Amino acid sequence: MAILADENTTVLVQGITGREGSARAKYMIDYGTRLLCGVTPGRGGNSINGVPVYNTVQEAVEEQGPIDASVIFVPAPQLKPAVFEAIEAGLKMVIVPAERVPLHDALEMIALARRKGCRLFGPGCMGMVTPQKAAVGWLGASVDFANEIFIPGNVGVMSRSGGQTGTVVWSITRTGIGISTAIHIGTEPVIGTNFADVLPLFEEDENTRAVVLFGEIGTVAEEEAAEVIKEGGFSKPLVAYIAGRTMPSGMRFSHASAIIERGRGTAESKVKALKAAGAHVVDTPQEIATTLAGLL
Amino acid sequence: MPKLLEYQGKRLLKEMGIPVPLGDVASTPEEALRIATEIGKPVAVKAQIGVTGRFKAGGIKFADTPDEAKKAAAGLLGKDIKGARVNKVLVEERLDVEREMYAGIIVNDSYKVRSPVLMFSTRGGVDIEEIAAEDPDSVVSLSIDVLDGLSIEEVRSLVSRFNIPLPLISSLSEIVHGLYRVFRGYSARSAEMNPLVLTINGKILPADCRIVIDEASVFKHPDLEIDFPRDISREPTELERIAWRVEAEDYRGTGYFVQLAEGFGPGEGYVGFHGLGGGGAMLGADALMRHGLKLANYAESSGNPTASKVYRVVKLVFSQPDIDAFVLMGAMVANQEQWHHAHALVRALKEELISRPGFPVVILIAGNKEKESLEILRNGLSGLPARIEIYGRDYVYNVDFIAERVKELSEEYRRT
Numbered sequence: 001m002a003i004l005a006d007e008n009t010t011v012l013v014q015g016i017t018g019r020e021g022s023a024r025a026k027y028m029i030d031y032g033t034r035l036l037c038g039v040t041p042g043r044g045g046n047s048i049n050g051v052p053v054y055n056t057v058q059e060a061v062e063e064q065g066p067i068d069a070s071v072i073f074v075p076a077p078q079l080k081p082a083v084f085e086a087i088e089a090g091l092k093m094v095i096v097p098a099e100r101v102p103l104h105d106a107l108e109m110i111a112l113a114r115r116k117g118c119r120l121f122g123p124g125c126m127g128m129v130t131p132q133k134a135a136v137g138w139l140g141a142s143v144d145f146a147n148e149i150f151i152p153g154n155v156g157v158m159s160r161s162g163g164q165t166g167t168v169v170w171s172i173t174r175t176g177i178g179i180s181t182a183i184h185i186g187t188e189p190v191i192g193t194n195f196a197d198v199l200p201l202f203e204e205d206e207n208t209r210a211v212v213l214f215g216e217i218g219t220v221a222e223e224e225a226a227e228v229i230k231e232g233g234f235s236k237p238l239v240a241y242i243a244g245r246t247m248p249s250g251m252r253f254s255h256a257s258a259i260i261e262r263g264r265g266t267a268e269s270k271v272k273a274l275k276a277a278g279a280h281v282v283d284t285p286q287e288i289a290t291t292l293a294g295l296l
Numbered sequence: 297m298p299k300l301l302e303y304q305g306k307r308l309l310k311e312m313g314i315p316v317p318l319g320d321v322a323s324t325p326e327e328a329l330r331i332a333t334e335i336g337k338p339v340a341v342k343a344q345i346g347v348t349g350r351f352k353a354g355g356i357k358f359a360d361t362p363d364e365a366k367k368a369a370a371g372l373l374g375k376d377i378k379g380a381r382v383n384k385v386l387v388e389e390r391l392d393v394e395r396e397m398y399a400g401i402i403v404n405d406s407y408k409v410r411s412p413v414l415m416f417s418t419r420g421g422v423d424i425e426e427i428a429a430e431d432p433d434s435v436v437s438l439s440i441d442v443l444d445g446l447s448i449e450e451v452r453s454l455v456s457r458f459n460i461p462l463p464l465i466s467s468l469s470e471i472v473h474g475l476y477r478v479f480r481g482y483s484a485r486s487a488e489m490n491p492l493v494l495t496i497n498g499k500i501l502p503a504d505c506r507i508v509i510d511e512a513s514v515f516k517h518p519d520l521e522i523d524f525p526r527d528i529s530r531e532p533t534e535l536e537r538i539a540w541r542v543e544a545e546d547y548r549g550t551g552y553f554v555q556l557a558e559g560f561g562p563g564e565g566y567v568g569f570h571g572l573g574g575g576g577a578m579l580g581a582d583a584l585m586r587h588g589l590k591l592a593n594y595a596e597s598s599g600n601p602t603a604s605k606v607y608r609v610v611k612l613v614f615s616q617p618d619i620d621a622f623v624l625m626g627a628m629v630a631n632q633e634q635w636h637h638a639h640a641l642v643r644a645l646k647e648e649l650i651s652r653p654g655f656p657v658v659i660l661i662a663g664n665k666e667k668e669s670l671e672i673l674r675n676g677l678s679g680l681p682a683r684i685e686i687y688g689r690d691y692v693y694n695v696d697f698i699a700e701r702v703k704e705l706s707e708e709y710r711r712t
Contacts, residue, residue, distance in 0.1 A: 103510035141631030161575025163628040194407040243578035246585035250529030254574030
């Protein structure tokens with residue numbers, strides 16, 4: 001068991017003939033993901049990495065039957081129409097890795113996804129890995145690397161940092177504890193799926209016994225995760241780490257969402273909310289794995 | 297921060313048909329005199345700076361005559377207010393205030409909202425967060441579905457919840473609806489009129505406005521002439537401007553650089569900081585500060601940047617001549633092939649360290665092609681007259697150890 005993606009999840013890649021799209025599609029296929037096909041306008045009828053290419057998502061769905069998820073490797077200027085196309089074609093999960101996406105484009109994508117009942121990840125989301133079942137997105141990067149790090153087990157991981165999603169997993173699995181599913185939720189200021197949306201999924205998943213949250217300054221994502229716990233939407237052990245505790249306000253730090261402004265998004269507020277909800281907030285990243293070991 | 301100055305924001309409001317106070321912007325006392333003469337009544341002379349709390353800091357002066365306006369402008373222009381240099385003043389008719397209100401649209405990232413929210417209050421003049429905390433009954437709000445847009449009827453029914461005379465409801469609704477069109481038209485993160493003033497003559501005018509453009513959308517609006525589209529709430533430094541050009545000229549990967557301290561001298565213990573990956577850089581910076589180190593800057597590279605981009609970021613860090621150590625905090629098991637970073641570091645450090653005998657350098661780098669990268673670094677940096685320590689994946693989350701090493705080496709360096 002896992003959440004969101006497993007060995008049965010069918011995937012298409014939009015922008016599959018591009019530099020990024022083709023490399024990431026190859027990784028997903030090599031990892032064992034059921035990647036059925038790709039879409040690039042004007043390149044229909046070709047095949048790449050052994051899967052067919054269609055001109056439109058609609059055409060792909062007509063030929064292949066229902067597809068669960070699309071990963072969209074399309075640069076920011078053409079991104080919005082591509083995301084709209086996937087949602088309009090009825091896909092129920094869309095992953096958007098692009099960063100620096102114009103905010104109002106992101107708001108429109110999120111609004112359409114909400115209307116159509118589609119779970120949108122990102123923008124700025126590297127995707128997810130369910131060890132030995134599926135990699136949807138480019139979390140893991142290469143099969144050798146992913147196999148070394150993503151070992152199956154009972155801990156869910158969710159993070160606001162792409163690099164740290166893999167690093168948290170690495171720090172856990174090297175101590176012999178495995179992962180149910182690891183998810184990068186995205187780095188942009190407004191994202192389609194947040195910690196608060198993912199926690200109930202981990203709650204339902206009988207294979208997940210504990211969850212690790214890697215948070216950062218900025219937004220209210222961690223405070224809202226704490227709210228979900230308080231309201232009973234998540235009752236398993238949660239280990240949390242917040243990066244950026246010593247960073248000043250009014251300045252963003254790398255990720256577009258990592259900025260304390262108008263008094264929102266301080267590390268203190270996040271630590272306080274999570275602790276009050278009963279989460280195990282650790283002060284240094286090396287304590288994530290050790291704290292987790294004591295809880296399982 | 298791509299935050300528009302008051303006069304720039306008011307120009308956008310005016311273009312959208314929103315009435316704004318009579319006035320214009322001046323760069324010299326003489327221009328201020330001319331504008332005040334044209335207005336022909338008492339004016340306010342307002343420093344155009346991107347910081348809040350301007351009035352309390354002495355950035356707004358009132359003048360009854362054009363001569364007084366000239367004097368007020370002379371007093372403000374060239375002055376530093378809360379760290380911002382006053383290059384322009386807005387000379388504007390002084391409003392006779394009957395009441396102060398607030399209207400604003402702010403994007404709300406909450407998972408329950410994820411949309412712009414229109415807020416209106418019959419109180420104004422202080423931050424909306426403060427108004428909402430003090431007097432929640434004076435605030436109404438409405439989440440906006442960006443696909444449907446916002447209709448003037450929706451605005452009207454929102455503001456009609458207060459006892460506002462009917463003739464005013466219409467003009468107020470049009471003004472607030474205009475604000476939404478500015479918000480959408482210019483890809484704003486937030487657009488606020490505060491205070492929105494009702495004058496004793498029954499006119500509604502924005503006395504001040506604050507519009508923040510989305511950093512990722514600045515390219516869509518060249519007419520705004522935003523030369524530094526970064527979310528920093530102070531004036532950028534020269535090095536930050538160069539860093540922005542490094543980023544803008546090469547779209548591959550991210551190279552980020554901001555200064556956290558300025559004006560320090562040698563031996564004061566400031567560390568040149570370069571982290572890898574957004575989250576890793578932040579947690580690494582936290583560890584250094586937790587161990588009592590002072591960071592001169594925060595630099596970060598990620599997303600598989602080219603070696604040339606990484607090289608330029610390292611060079612920027614070393615453009616702070618009085619740093620007492622350099623740390624590459626790669627607190628991540630990176631997906632990207634790390635040898636691009638290794639090559640860039642070798643080239644930049646060879647150039648920089650030759651003239652800095654004994655200078656401490658601590659490098660932590662791990663992830664894809666780690667073995668090769670460590671070899672490139674060890675070979676490339678051998679023989680340099682600096683104190684260089686290089687660490688791999690066993691130390692990725694042992695950032696406290698790395699911080700201790702930086703601390704010890706920089707203290708030794710300062711003693712010599």
